[in-house]
Amino acid sequence: MKKSILVASALIAGMYAVSSAQAAGRDYISIVGSSTVYPFSTIVAEQFGKTTNFKTPKIESTGTGGGFKLFCTGVGVENPDITNASRAIKKSEFDTCQANGVKDIVEVKIGYDGIVLANSKKNAPFKLSRKDIFLALAKNVPDPKGGDTLVPNPYKTWQEVNPALPATKIEVLGPPPTSGTRDAFVELAMEAGAKTFPFIHDMEKKDKDMYKATTQMVREDGVYIEAGENDNLIVQKLEANPNAVGIFGYSFLDQNADMIQGSLVENESPTFDNIASGKYPVSRPLFFYVKKAHVDVIPGIKEYLAEFTSDKAWGNEGYLADKGMIPMEKKERDQVAKDVKELKTLTVK
Amino acid sequence: MDHPATNPTIAKVNKGLKRRYRAERRFRICGAAAIMTALCFLLLLFFSIISGGYKAFQQTFIKIEVFFDPAEFINENLATANFPGLIKTSLSSMFPDVTARSDKKDLYYLVSPGASFQLMELVKNNPALIGQTTQVWVGANDDVDMLLKGNIDRTRPETERRVNDRQLAWLDKLAGEGKIKKTFNTAFFKSGDSREPELAGIWGATCGSFYTLLITLSLSFPIGVAAAVYLEEFAPKNRWTDIIEVNINNLAAVPSIVYGLLGLAVFINFFGMPRSTPVVGGLVLTLMTLPIIIIASRASLKSVPPSIREAALGIGASKMQMVAHHVLPLALPGMLTGTIIGMAHALGETAPLLMVGMVAFIVDIPHGITDPATVLPVQIYLWSDSPERAFVEKTSAAIMVLLAFLFLMNAAAVFLRKRFEIKW
Numbered sequence: 056m057k058k059s060i061l062v063a064s065a066l067i068a069g070m071y072a073v074s075s076a077q078a079a080g081r082d083y084i085s086i087v088g089s090s091t092v093y094p095f096s097t098i099v100a101e102q103f104g105k106t107t108n109f110k111t112p113k114i115e116s117t118g119t120g121g122g123f124k125l126f127c128t129g130v131g132v133e134n135p136d137i138t139n140a141s142r143a144i145k146k147s148e149f150d151t152c153q154a155n156g157v158k159d160i161v162e163v164k165i166g167y168d169g170i171v172l173a174n175s176k177k178n179a180p181f182k183l184s185r186k187d188i189f190l191a192l193a194k195n196v197p198d199p200k201g202g203d204t205l206v207p208n209p210y211k212t213w214q215e216v217n218p219a220l221p222a223t224k225i226e227v228l229g230p231p232p233t234s235g236t237r238d239a240f241v242e243l244a245m246e247a248g249a250k251t252f253p254f255i256h257d258m259e260k261k262d263k264d265m266y267k268a269t270t271q272m273v274r275e276d277g278v279y280i281e282a283g284e285n286d287n288l289i290v291q292k293l294e295a296n297p298n299a300v301g302i303f304g305y306s307f308l309d310q311n312a313d314m315i316q317g318s319l320v321e322n323e324s325p326t327f328d329n330i331a332s333g334k335y336p337v338s339r340p341l342f343f344y345v346k347k348a349h350v351d352v353i354p355g356i357k358e359y360l361a362e363f364t365s366d367k368a369w370g371n372e373g374y375l376a377d378k379g380m381i382p383m384e385k386k387e388r389d390q391v392a393k394d395v396k397e398l399k400t401l402t403v404k
Numbered sequence: 405m406d407h408p409a410t411n412p413t414i415a416k417v418n419k420g421l422k423r424r425y426r427a428e429r430r431f432r433i434c435g436a437a438a439i440m441t442a443l444c445f446l447l448l449l450f451f452s453i454i455s456g457g458y459k460a461f462q463q464t465f466i467k468i469e470v471f472f473d474p475a476e477f478i479n480e481n482l483a484t485a486n487f488p489g490l491i492k493t494s495l496s497s498m499f500p501d502v503t504a505r506s507d508k509k510d511l512y513y514l515v516s517p518g519a520s521f522q523l524m525e526l527v528k529n530n531p532a533l534i535g536q537t538t539q540v541w542v543g544a545n546d547d548v549d550m551l552l553k554g555n556i557d558r559t560r561p562e563t564e565r566r567v568n569d570r571q572l573a574w575l576d577k578l579a580g581e582g583k584i585k586k587t588f589n590t591a592f593f594k595s596g597d598s599r600e601p602e603l604a605g606i607w608g609a610t611c612g613s614f615y616t617l618l619i620t621l622s623l624s625f626p627i628g629v630a631a632a633v634y635l636e637e638f639a640p641k642n643r644w645t646d647i648i649e650v651n652i653n654n655l656a657a658v659p660s661i662v663y664g665l666l667g668l669a670v671f672i673n674f675f676g677m678p679r680s681t682p683v684v685g686g687l688v689l690t691l692m693t694l695p696i697i698i699i700a701s702r703a704s705l706k707s708v709p710p711s712i713r714e715a716a717l718g719i720g721a722s723k724m725q726m727v728a729h730h731v732l733p734l735a736l737p738g739m740l741t742g743t744i745i746g747m748a749h750a751l752g753e754t755a756p757l758l759m760v761g762m763v764a765f766i767v768d769i770p771h772g773i774t775d776p777a778t779v780l781p782v783q784i785y786l787w788s789d790s791p792e793r794a795f796v797e798k799t800s801a802a803i804m805v806l807l808a809f810l811f812l813m814n815a816a817a818v819f820l821r822k823r824f825e826i827k828w
Contacts, residue, residue: 083768083776085679087761094791097765098599104767105521111767113680113776116786133676176564285789287796310791313557313564372509374517378599379791 081132084112084355088122088139089235091168091304092341095380096139096363102374103362109355112137119235126344127152136349136356140342141168141235149403159347159400163360164391166369167381169305169330169338170240171317172227177297181213181220181318185336188320189248190216191225192279194272203254208274228282228289229273229302239339240302244320246270247336290315305330305338306379330381338381347398364392453807457800459553463589463602464544466515466578468494470523471537482528487520491542499574510571516543518603541585546601546794548575552586555793566793592801596767597783601794604787606802608769612682612762612777613751613809619686619773620693620750625743627690628697632739635698636705637727656695663692664759672760679761680776688756693746700742704735737824744817748810754781780806 093116104111119140126138190196195205213220230237249270250256258266273279282289286303290311293301308317317325329335350356369375371382476485502511519542547566550556562569578584596608639645667688671677677684708731716726763782770777787799
């Protein structure tokens with residue numbers, strides 16, 4: 056009995072030894088967060104690791120929400136230094152951070168990502184409006200017979216949604232609710248489409264919950280198929296099923312332009328230039344957030360920030376653009392780079 | 405004794421004989437069909453993985469002539485030298501008619517961004533190269549590689565492929581001059597993860613898997629065997645041991661993600677161990693494999709006949725001696741088989757590691773159990789989700805490597821069983 060207590064205490068002591076060895080210092084940057092920003096931050100991290108004497112940062116793909124949760128746990132080397140996000144930090148997340156002692160946060164906007172609705176090249180490209188997208192995918196839609204009431208979505212084919220569209224079955228493959236892409240898609244495409252109905256637009260002020268439910272609920276009758284987080288899988292399924300439409304980030308369209316094509320939204324096709332200029336409506340900014348308290352503790356954070364905000368990375372001709380990220384305008388880049396250099400901290404009202 | 409034909413019982417048996425033979429034949433056909441179906445699925449799996457991935461073991465290289473301009477190497481630190489510039493200069497000298505800025509960018513795109521690090525290594529190993537001109541085979545960009553392997557269709561309209569017409573013409577010229585070759589892809593087995601498919605390798609993940617399994621094996625085998633021996637040989641049979649047994653059997657069926665959550669709560673949040681490291685991953689996988697090892701070890705202890713135990717006790721051995729000298733050696737082959745199968749299970753696991761942060765982008769090769777690391781199945785998962793097309797074949801190739809490891813481990817289990825198993 057005495058021996059087993061000894062063994063058990065030795066084990067626990069060993070665990071603490073491992074953790075204290077870690078606490079003594081971490082010599083690499085720890086990054087968590089969005090799977091959308093992951094392909095971009097990894098390429099910067101790799102460049103950074105190869106061109107400097109610092110170790111390559113470790114990047115976990117936890118999703119935007121999961122990233123903030125880890126990031127806001129507290130200050131100290133056991134917590135991540137940077138979190139990637141495919142949307143801006145929410146007030147509630149900022150408050151959690153503050154409550155846990157993560158007071159000073161530096162926000163870095165890095166560029167844009169377009170969300171595309173694509174189909175196989177075997178069929179003609181779709182010409183959609185955001186209203187069409189809302190009508191095709193929302194759980195409840197305004198009664199087609201008229202009036203200001205909502206009915207469960209009755210549409211089965213694109214033609215029923217809009218007579219100009221083909222008479223094929225509506226079949227959309229898209230990300231699950233845990234995904235940042237889904238959040239952005241719902242907000243940028245569906246909510247915007249819903250607002251074209253005056254009574255829904257008015258609802259925003261009168262009944263916020265109702266408005267949210269109407270604009271953000273995606274139909275659950277099998278028309279919208281949650282295809283998981285793996286966008287390559289969606290591309291393959293589109294190739295196999297020419298009538299289906301897939302929703303994913305621009306970089307997958309860019310890489311698979313021989314098999315799939317992006318649908319026009321509001322008459323704008325999802326091209327690099329259209330997303331960069333803001334003409335293509337379904338695009339969102341990408342961010343990452345830095346814990347200021349860690350900047351002088353973990354070696355290399357300043358240099359990583361400098362690498363990310365350098366023109367060879369996020370510029371128009373930079374390697375991030377090669378990977379499918381849409382750069383910001385030069386003026387905006389300069390402003391962000393300046394703020395980052397000064398480590399200007401974020402305030403959320 | 406009656407004549408067989410007149411015996412009513414035998415007549416009855418004979419009458420049913422045909423039907424019974426038929427039933428047996430049907431049963432056999434069903435069994436064979438089941439095996440065939442399973443084999444077909446297995447073949448389909450192997451076919452789709454191997455046909456998709458065998459090309460990844462080859463990599464395209466382009467021969468360029470590099471002049472290591474001494475003017476670039478004034479600074480002591482090699483890393484500050486402009487290696488990308490050297491490559492650009494040599495490419496431009498190979499195609500002097502390319503002058504427009506956008507054309508030049510397209511030209512430089514043919515060579516992998518990793519080429520400059522390749523040159524850096526060359527100079528580091530042989531500083532005498534500075535000031536000389538040498539022929540170097542540098543890696544081609546992943547899109548060039550895909551084109552030459554036929555994964556990008558060159559007959560498609562220019563806008564639909566990632567290699568444009570000018571680049572095609574340059575590549576054809578290079579190929580005509582014998583300056584393009586495909587060789588065995590050593591980088592794939594030597595390097596860690598990368599966002600450039602042509603530089604990405606599985607060595608980092610293999611090391612991570614090794615350290616993780618090392619922790620798992622060194623903890624779960626002794627603990628599992630000790631638990632099995634105690635429960636089987638020493639523990640009294642009462643309600644408590646029954647409850648323990650039921651719980652162990654239950655634990656073996658718990659979804660593996662639950663162990664990940666447990667690991668996150670206990671090892672990381674409570675003990676404060678570092679995220680994303682083999683030590684935490686190994687501990688989580690230990691929890692997961694323990695029930696498997698305990699159950700296998702108990703089964704193998706049970707199969708040792710009681711006569712061995714009684715004989716040992718009969719000549720005066722203590723219970724401890726009886727177990728250590730006689731029962732354990734006889735049960736060990738079965739225990740090892742169970743352990744190897746448990747380890748193979750742990751090698752293929754991703755879900756629990758997700759929670760402890762081992763699903764991460766890690767470039768540096770881990771050198772110990774507290775370095776951040778990832779494991780083979782996680783590497784497969786991460787590559788399968790990458791947009792670049794060249795990662796598709798990398799994914800299949802990594803699956804092949806993982807399958808090879810699993811095959812080796814299971815073969816070892818079969819070998820051990822055959823070699824040491826004692827039939828009673």
